[in-house]
Amino acid sequence: MVNERRPDDMVRITTPELADAYIAERIEALKKQIGDRKVLLALSGGVDSSVVAAMLIKAVGDQLVCVHVNHGLLRKGEPEQVIEVFRNQMKANLIYVDATDRFLDKLAGVTDPEKKRMIIGGEFIEVFAEEAKKLSGIEFLAQGTIWPDILESEAGIKAHHNAGGLPEDLRFELVEPVRILFKDEVRVVGERLGLPANMVYRQPFPGPGLGVRCPGAITRDRLEAVRESDAILREEFAKNGLEGKVWQYFTVVPDFKSTGVRDGKRTFDWPCIIRAINTTDVMEVTVEHLSDELIDHLVKRIITEVPGINRVLFDYTPKPPATVEYE
Numbered sequence: 060m061v062n063e064r065r066p067d068d069m070v071r072i073t074t075p076e077l078a079d080a081y082i083a084e085r086i087e088a089l090k091k092q093i094g095d096r097k098v099l100l101a102l103s104g105g106v107d108s109s110v111v112a113a114m115l116i117k118a119v120g121d122q123l124v125c126v127h128v129n130h131g132l133l134r135k136g137e138p139e140q141v142i143e144v145f146r147n148q149m150k151a152n153l154i155y156v157d158a159t160d161r162f163l164d165k166l167a168g169v170t171d172p173e174k175k176r177m178i179i180g181g182e183f184i185e186v187f188a189e190e191a192k193k194l195s196g197i198e199f200l201a202q203g204t205i206w207p208d209i210l211e212s213e214a215g216i217k218a219h220h221n222a223g224g225l226p227e228d229l230r231f232e233l234v235e236p237v238r239i240l241f242k243d244e245v246r247v248v249g250e251r252l253g254l255p256a257n258m259v260y261r262q263p264f265p266g267p268g269l270g271v272r273c274p275g276a277i278t279r280d281r282l283e284a285v286r287e288s289d290a291i292l293r294e295e296f297a298k299n300g301l302e303g304k305v306w307q308y309f310t311v312v313p314d315f316k317s318t319g320v321r322d323g324k325r326t327f328d329w330p331c332i333i334r335a336i337n338t339t340d341v342m343e344v345t346v347e348h349l350s351d352e353l354i355d356h357l358v359k360r361i362i363t364e365v366p367g368i369n370r371v372l373f374d375y376t377p378k379p380p381a382t383v384e385y386e
């Protein structure tokens with residue numbers, strides 16, 4: 060249904076039963092809309108596109124073609140999880156494109172945050188369009204648009220960028236099976252579709268990925284330090300019962316070095332900043348206060364396990380005045 064709107068009296072999907080009913084109804088509608096034709100989906104591995112993929116696999120099987128573009132700025136293990144869950148477990152028709160070098164070469168030396176975002180967004184569309192052009196007989200484009208996207212674009216808060224940017228010859232009919240759902244409803248539906256909990260309940264992750272957590276010009280070695288320290292932080296939050304409880308947590312490795320000492324020798328390495336925040340609307344944000352024990356443990360692991368890091372700093376600044384991300 061094009062331009063579908065959430066009915067005013069729609070019951071919030073909070074239970075498995077309500078989710079199952081929604082899924083059954085959508086699958087019928089998708090089968091009717093798509094018939095025996097083909098659908099294309101950019102599958103990032105985020106909650107919304109993953110739920111759309113799982114739903115379409117149930118509805119039209121291998122008439123769905125998923126394209127996962129790895130821009131080199133994903134978190135540790137993410138592309139592997141997309142391949143494992145969708146190609147190996149759900150038997151999806153998945154095209155995996157490792158475009159890391161393309162993105163990082165384009166980003167080399169670029170320091171301006173907005174320019175970095177534009178390059179990442181623009182390159183993403185180009186890679187996706189290239190893959191789409193190699194395919195034949197595609198008539199639909201599936202998107203993980205959700206109801207807040209529609210409300211925010213109508214209110215002029217955020218340009219709803221999901222649809223935008225594809226070249227003229229690649230404008231397909233849209234399929235938006237979670238368009239009328241709020242995020243919490245998408246998660247319940249995702250669980251009932253069999254997606255792993257760590258995929259469905261994962262923290263928000265910006266489109267430009269680790270690129271905005273490697274401030275200034277991105278270099279491969281500093282990006283790896285961000286990725287490795289982020290993986291340690293996520294592992295420790297999961298072990299300490301903070302996963303799913305804290306809104307967002309991540310590491311940043313800024314582009315400056317300070318002196319240190321290791322094995323009796325002077326070092327000149329980066330600091331790693333840890334940020335963990337709570338919020339309901341992301342307009343105002345408070346800081347999650349970590350226990351001394353966890354702080355000590357995180358410091359120890361990061362300085363011993365992550366090459367290039369000789370200090371760990373904690374950012375305890377609320378928003379405002381500090382934004383969540385560093386750029």
Ligand code: XMP
Pocket residue numbers: 176263264265266267307341378381382383384385
């Ligand atoms: P800020 O830094 O503006 O972040 O306080 C608020 C929320 O938005 C996320 N964020 C982004 N998400 N593309 C995205 O998809 C972006 O360019 C972007 N910048 C920030 C951020 O992670 C936080 O959840």
